Amino acid sequence: MIYTRDVDNIKTILSAPSSQSVLGSSRGANFKPVAGDGLFTADGKVWEHYRASARPYFTQARQASFIETLETLIQQRLRLLPVHNDGWTEPIDLQSFFLDLTLDASMENLFCQSYSPQLSGTEKGGHLPDRSAFAASLDAAASFVGDRTILGKMYWMKQSRDFYGHCKTIRRFIDHHINGVHDPCASPSQDEEDLKSSVPSNNQYHPTELRNRIQPLLFTGRNPSGGLLAIIFFFLQKDLSIYGKLRNEICATFGPNGNITLIKLATCQYLQFCILESLRLGNVVPAIMRSAEKDLVLPHGGGSDKQSPVLVPRGSTIIVCIQGLHLRKDLWGEDAASFVPERWHSRPWDWSFIPFSKGRR
Numbered sequence: 001m002i003y004t005r006d007v008d009n010i011k012t013i014l015s016a017p018s019s020q021s022v023l024g025s026s027r028g029a030n031f032k033p034v035a036g037d038g039l040f041t042a043d044g045k046v047w048e049h050y051r052a053s054a055r056p057y058f059t060q061a062r063q064a065s066f067i068e069t070l071e072t073l074i075q076q077r078l079r080l081l082p083v084h085n086d087g088w089t090e091p092i093d094l095q096s097f098f099l100d101l102t103l104d105a106s107m108e109n110l111f112c113q114s115y116s117p118q119l120s121g122t123e124k125g126g127h128l129p130d131r132s133a134f135a136a137s138l139d140a141a142a143s144f145v146g147d148r149t150i151l152g153k154m155y156w157m158k159q160s161r162d163f164y165g166h167c168k169t170i171r172r173f174i175d176h177h178i179n180g181v182h183d184p185c186a187s188p189s190q191d192e193e194d195l196k197s198s199v200p201s202n203n204q205y206h207p208t209e210l211r212n213r214i215q216p217l218l219f220t221g222r223n224p225s226g227g228l229l230a231i232i233f234f235f236l237q238k239d240l241s242i243y244g245k246l247r248n249e250i251c252a253t254f255g256p257n258g259n260i261t262l263i264k265l266a267t268c269q270y271l272q273f274c275i276l277e278s279l280r281l282g283n284v285v286p287a288i289m290r291s292a293e294k295d296l297v298l299p300h301g302g303g304s305d306k307q308s309p310v311l312v313p314r315g316s317t318i319i320v321c322i323q324g325l326h327l328r329k330d331l332w333g334e335d336a337a338s339f340v341p342e343r344w345h346s347r348p349w350d351w352s353f354i355p356f357s358k359g360r361r
């Protein structure tokens with residue numbers, strides 16, 4: 001197993017054609033029960049298919065309407081918090097708050113229906129799992145899968161009856177929501193020709209095909225986004241001067257009525273800096289795994305000074321240490337471990353910063 005936080009190595013690994021470097025199969029099978037049998041766990045042609053089928057969910061128009069959805073859901077959730085006479089609420093667990101919020105928002109985005117937080121936990125359709133049960137199972141199963149990841153290819157050695165129970169809850173919840181749904185967001189593209197047999201001509205997707213599309217997006221739409229929001233607030237509460245500066249800029253940009261648009265979000269510079277710095281230090285995804293399908297040469301790691309090329313034999317597992325890269329003092333300065341949003345004033349987005357793997361989002 002090879003661990004690297006070397007910029008040139010990372011560039012080589014993440015830029016290598018999929019014939020040379022593909023996702024480790026252990027991650028595919030390990031994550032499948034939680035993230036589904038699609039974009040997050042597939043390789044090659046199947047991955048390309050699901051990648052193409054995810055595009056309609058992220059058009060600019062949908063991003064704009066997603067902002068409205070998110071704002072409505074945030075306001076609904078804030079109104080649910082009991083407020084004391086002095087105007088303050090009880091302390092709340094922000095991580096749960098944000099994960100509930102991003103679950104509702106993802107469901108609205110994917111199922112094109114409204115999911116009011118007031119109804120969460122009350123929507124028991126007889127024996128069906130509700131949103132809280134689904135979220136609890138998702139957390140339990142994701143944590144179990146995280147533990148198994150440490151075992152690499154031997155992940156299957158860790159087993160538990162509870163885990164399979166949670167996976168069943170996850171599948172039943174998603175199947176309930178997509179069952180027989182005409183997917184209003186999907187428009188088959190050229191890339192989908194290969195899998196046309198699974199897409200009936202009336203655009204009524206097979207439930208399994210739809211689950212494969214939606215499950216990874218539901219998982220990733222809830223967990224990393226909710227996690228990042230909690231991380232941002234973790235850093236802000238540690239330094240109230242940064243919090244104050246950000247609050248002032250947000251009030252100045254969006255005004256009292258909070259008219260939030262994509263353009264205004266992009267121009268709210270200090271907000272962007274705080275998000276980037278939280279992505280750098282918080283490391284929502286601290287490492288990613290690849291497996292060499294063929295022999296591969298990495299630029300660094302060989303020789304006595306480790307600066308010569310090194311051979312990575314076929315079958316090797318490679319771990320790209322995002323967290324390690326983001327904390328390198330030679331790349332980020334002596335204050336690499338400190339939360340300093342201002343550093344982004346003069347910082348290009350290059351290979352020393354890979355919170356989303358290759359490239360921006």
Ligand code: HEM
Binds near residue numbers: 221228284354
């Ligand atoms: C703070 C937010 C997020 C972070 C830091 C993040 C980070 C990442 C990283 C590092 C990977 C690469 C994993 C690998 O190559 O092994 C990844 C993959 C993925 N992410 Fe995210 N992500 C975030 C939000 C989202 C959201 C909101 C969605 C969709 C709703 C999403 C969908 C996906 C999918 C489907 C993949 C796997 C497919 C692929 O290889 O392109 N992510 N994400």
